[in-house]
Amino acid sequence: MKKLLLFIVGVLAVAGVVHYVTLIQTPGFIMKRVMMKMGEENTIHHQDKVTADSRGVVRPSPDLLYSVCPFDLTNGALHVTAPVPPGTYWSVSLFDEQTNNFYVKNDKQAKGSVDLLVTLPMADVKRPSGATEVLSPTAKGLVLFRTLINDEKNFAAIDAVRRKANCVFIRSRAS
Numbered sequence: 456m457k458k459l460l461l462f463i464v465g466v467l468a469v470a471g472v473v474h475y476v477t478l479i480q481t482p483g484f485i486m487k488r489v490m491m492k493m494g495e496e497n498t499i500h501h502q503d504k505v506t507a508d509s510r511g512v513v514r515p516s517p518d519l520l521y522s523v524c525p526f527d528l529t530n531g532a533l534h535v536t537a538p539v540p541p542g543t544y545w546s547v548s549l550f551d552e553q554t555n556n557f558y559v560k561n562d563k564q565a566k567g568s569v570d571l572l573v574t575l576p577m578a579d580v581k582r583p584s585g586a587t588e589v590l591s592p593t594a595k596g597l598v599l600f601r602t603l604i605n606d607e608k609n610f611a612a613i614d615a616v617r618r619k620a621n622c623v624f625i626r627s628r629a630s
Contacts, residue, residue, distance in 0.1 A: 496595075497533060497624035499524045501617065504604075520614060524598040524622035528591055531627045532574040534583055535598055537620035539565045540613045544603035549573060551593040558589045572625075573598070579628045598622060 494500040501522045505515045515521065526533045539545045539562045547569055549558040560569055572586040575594060582588065602617045604610055 494523075494525065496525045496527045497622060499598075499620055499622040501620075504610075518604055520602040520604060520617055522600040522602075522617055522620055526573060526591075526596055526598060526622070526624075528573065528575050528578070528594045528596075532572055532578050532580040532625045533598070534586060534623045534625055535571040535573060535621070536569065536623075537600060538568045538616055540602055540616040543605040543609070543613060544601075545617075546601045547571075548599045548601075549589060549591065550597045550599065551591060552595040553593065555592070557592055557596075580625045581628070583625075 499522055502520070504520065505517045524533070524535065535547070537547060543562070545562040545565070547558075547560050547565075548556055550556055558571075570583070570586045572580075572582055572588045573591050573596075574580065574588060576590055600617065600620055602613055604613060
């Protein structure tokens with residue numbers, strides 16, 4: 456009976472460790488690796504058109520243009536602005552360092568543009584007038600813009616508008 460009890464306790468301990476690593480640690484590990492490949496933090500990076508070799512964004516779609524802005528709010532906030540290209544699908548999504556999506560807005564909701572201030576709770580920064588404040592659950596994360604290429608003949612115009620998106624770091628007053 457003791458051997459069976461020891462075996463059950465051992466199996467439960469191993470299951471607990473596997474559960475912890477898989478569900479708690481893996482998303483953060485994956486996000487850190489992905490963000491290291493994205494480029495400088497608090498700066499927007501407009502990625503090239505997706506090809507069969509593209510892997511800057513996880514599972515990219517060849518019909519979408521991607522712009523990314525990895526962020527670190529440790530010493531401030533991030534002011535995100537972007538015009539919405541007319542006549543095509545567009546979205547902005549914010550992800551925390553555990554890969555959780557905590558904000559999203561698409562072209563129908565944005566009505567022409569977005570103006571966001573991504574902050575941590577109680578951040579002491581100068582808030583841009585008119586910006587919607589979005590509280591990030593973690594100091595590090597990612598802003599992801601997606602723009603649909605609805606017709607190849609519109610590619611240049613769509614790309615020109617999406618390249619007007621910007622992420623500007625605002626240093627906290629205490630820093």
